Amino acid sequence: MAIKKIGSQTIKLFNPPSIISTSTIVGPKEGDGPLSKYFDTILQDDLYGEDSWEKAESKFIEEAVKSALSKVRLNLSDMDYLIGGDLLNQLMSTSFAARSLQIPFFGIYGACSNSTEAMSLAAMLIDGGYADKIATTASSHFSSAERQYRFPLESGNQRPLTSQWTVTGAGTTILSSNGEGPxxxxxxxxxxxxxxxxxxxxxxxxxxxxxxxxxxxxxxxxxxxxxxxxxxxxxxxxxxxxxxxxxxxxxxxxxxxxxxxxxxxxxxxxxxxxxxxxxxxxxxxxxxxxxxxxxxxxxxxxxxxxxxxxxxxxxxxxxxxxxxxxxxxxxxxxxxxxxx
Amino acid sequence: MSKNQANRNKSYEKYVNSKVPKPNILKNCLWAFFVGGIICTIGQVVHNLIESIYKYTHLDTSNITTLVMIFLGAFLTGIGVYDIIGKKAGAGSLIPITGFANSIVAPAMEFKREGYVMGVAAKMFSLAGPVLVYGISTSVIIGILYYIF
Amino acid sequence: MEYVNAFLVGGSICVIGQIIINKTKLTPANVLVLFVTLGAVLTAIGIYEPLVEFGGAGATVPIPGFGYSLVKGTFKAVKSDGILGAFTGGLTATAGGVTAAVFFGYLMAILFNPKTKP
Structure with a gap:
């Protein structure tokens, strides 16, 4: 029986997991924005020393997970699961990051809803007693998204007024069964x-x-x-x-x-x-x-x-x-x- | 889709359209006019220069002008200037043949990391290919009609 | 005067394109296709030629000018070679432009890398 379910689509967690650490990494444009002082790493080079935008995005995820763990002195091996997703075909950047992180991995796709989709699943896994510590990630990169969904970067077209700018960066959270919140x-x-x-x-x-x-x-x-x-x-x-x-x-x-x-x-x-x-x-x-x-x-x-x-x-x-x-x-x- | 949903979608679309910010068409047209005009004037200057230096026929001179303009469009795309012009000029830099060159170079550069065959060479005509297909096909149909009548 | 005419004709063709882009949902690729086809048809019915005579590069540099060259070449070839000309004339007349586009396009793509927009 779904004893934790309330109403039609909501779950009330009995043992709410704690977000014990987070980390962010963003590109230069985001670093120039109003929230710049809250980001851990602001890159000047959005290729991040890699030779493709996709690999750069992959490195964002890898580094963000490592930095979030190091803030609370945890190791990759302490993580029970990694749950995350991005916008690219076959979750290229997340899968490649998971390849080097070597944490049991659930790749998810909910387009830009990935961040809370990952946090939802992680929270339920922990509350259900299936895991103690889970890392969630979500990432996107302006240049990797443009080439997949829109125009080549050097194309001389005008962006429609309703269009939005894909944020370059990755955010990660570390969820734990015990902690002091949030x-x-x-x-x-x-x-x-x-x-x-x-x-x-x-x-x-x-x-x-x-x-x-x-x-x-x-x-x-x-x-x-x-x-x-x-x-x-x-x-x-x-x-x-x-x-x-x-x-x-x-x-x-x-x-x-x-x-x-x-x-x-x-x-x-x-x-x-x-x-x-x-x-x-x-x-x-x-x-x-x-x-x-x-x-x-x-x-x-x-x-x-x-x-x-x-x-x-x-x-x-x-x-x-x-x-x-x-x-x-x-x-x-x-x-x-x-x-x- | 049920009728209710279709109605809901229709009224939502109408509502969204009333909210969508409208482009400043006058300003955009002025930009398109000036940039387009300037590119064509440069074309005319190139044309006249070639005509005054070399003794080509008028048709050959036009062809050489096209070569030069395509080179300029391709080069400006390569050094990352054409997209900045295009952002302001819109159709003013899209419609001239330099824009055609931009539509070839931009995807070719973009997909270099996918290799020189399936990346650069294959993607090169992703935007310009359709122009050739429709241009050439139209000219063939017109040619056949011209032959018959 | 030649330059003023080129400026006016070229600028006006671009304005028509801009209005189409802003007023419809057509993508840049659609607009280019539309314009090259229009250029070909207008040449066939004799409207584009006077524009070229008046505007010079103002009418040949914009993409309808490519349609114009295709059709003009086709007419010339049909006159001398008959039906075969319908298939050879267009590309013969525009061989320089198409080859330049392929070659310069390839060259620039090799020499340069794309940059992220600021």
Whole structure:
């Protein structure tokens, strides 16, 4: 019997796992943004000494996991599982990182929702008693994503105004069955939602309904109100998607105005850095959480957040075949201290 | 898809379209006009220079001009300038033959790491190939029609 | 005067392209294909030739000029070689451009590497 399940899609963890360490690594553009002081490593060379963007992204993951472990004096061999994903075909960068990390590995694909998908699964594995320590990762790289999904870098085209800038970086969290928090207390797993948007350059609008669906379900399942949270933050809806999601939620009677934010908006200074609609990519939610939000939770400046990473489950093939963009959002509640 | 869903999607699309930021078409067109105009003027300068120095026919001179413009487009792409021009100029740098050269060099460079055969050479025509296919096919159809009538 | 005409004609063709890009969902590849086909058709029905006479490089440098060269070459070859000309004329007239695109494209791709956008 699913004794830990509440409502239709949410799990309340009996023994909430603790996020004992995080680490982030970002590219130069992200390092130039407003959150720069919260990142562990800011690269000046986004090839990271490698000879391809994909291998650079792979090294991001490897180094981020190692650095998160070294902060709490743990070894790779202390990890029971590695759970992570990226945006590339066949999870190239995560698989290659897992090859050298040698931790039992679950590769996942939820597009940009990878970060919370990994944290959800890790939290459940630990709470279920299947593991003590798990590392989760999520990564993306502007240049590896552009060549797979869009145009070659030197192509002289104009980016549409609704497009978002793929965040270069990787964020990792180390979850443990014991620790002093912050804790993952609830997990709401999203359903795939598709409102028929076909424009691959407007992923914010495609993903907004999935974020709304998951947030609504989470609030219904748990009985929480938006004001119970210090921040409800989506992964990479961007400026347009955020505005749409906000309006949709308010139309449903949720007062989000004070708590609703988006990692893709926070990570760049949109005016100065000319991203059009903000950041996107797996790394958007991963580095904003593992860098900025984790530190705020640790310092108890904020006590309870809902992290809702959003993923657009399109592929270059589905776009060419004229299909609409299915989207998903996974939510995790993270609290700085346990209430009961 | 149920009718309800289709209706929901339709009204969502309408709603999204009302929110999408609109490009400043006037500004974009001015940029396209000036950059496109300047590239063509450079073409004319090259054309006149060749004509004044060498004794080629008018048609050959046009051909040489095209060669020079393609070289310029390819070179500016190589040194990483053409994408910066293109960001501002849009169609102004896409439509001239230099933009055609850009569409060849950009994917060819990008896929160098996949090798010189299946990377550079195969990807080279990912954008420009369709232009050749449609241009040549149209000219063949027109040629056949011209022969018949 | 020649330069002014080239500037005006070339600039105007690009403006048409810009309006199409901004007003429709066509990708740059679609626009290039559309323009080369348009150039070929307009040449066939006799509209592009006067534009070339007036605008010079302003009409031959933009991509419809490639369609123009293809069709002009085809007409010439059909006149001298008959139906075979429909298959040989276009590429014969544009051989220089196509070869240059292949060769310079390959050369530049070998010499340079792509850079991340700032």
């Amino acid at each position: 804790y993952i207390t609830h997990v709401t797993t999203g359903k795939v939602v598709d409102f028929g948007i076909k424009d691959a350059a407007n992923m914010g609008a495609a993903m907004a309904p999935s974020a709304v669906d998951t947030i609504k379900t989470h609030l219904n399942d748990t009985g929480f109100k938006p004001e119970d949270y210090d921040i409800i933050i989506t992964g990479d809806l961007g400026i347009l998607g955020h505005e749409i999601a906000m309006e949709m939620l308010e139309k449903e009677g949720y007062n989000m105005s004070n708590v609703f934010k988006d990692c893709g908006i926070e990570i760049f200074d949109n005016e100065r850095q000319d991203t059009h609609c903000g950041g996107s990519g797996c790394a958007s939610s991963a580095v904003v959480f593992s860098g900025y939000l984790y530190e705020q939770l640790k310092a108890k400046k904020i006590n309870k957040i809902l992290l809702v990473a959003t993923g657009a489950l399109l592929s270059p093939t589905s776009s060419l075949q004229g299909e609409s963009i299915p989207s998903i959002a996974h939510a995790v509640t993270i609290e700085s201290k346990l209430r009961n």
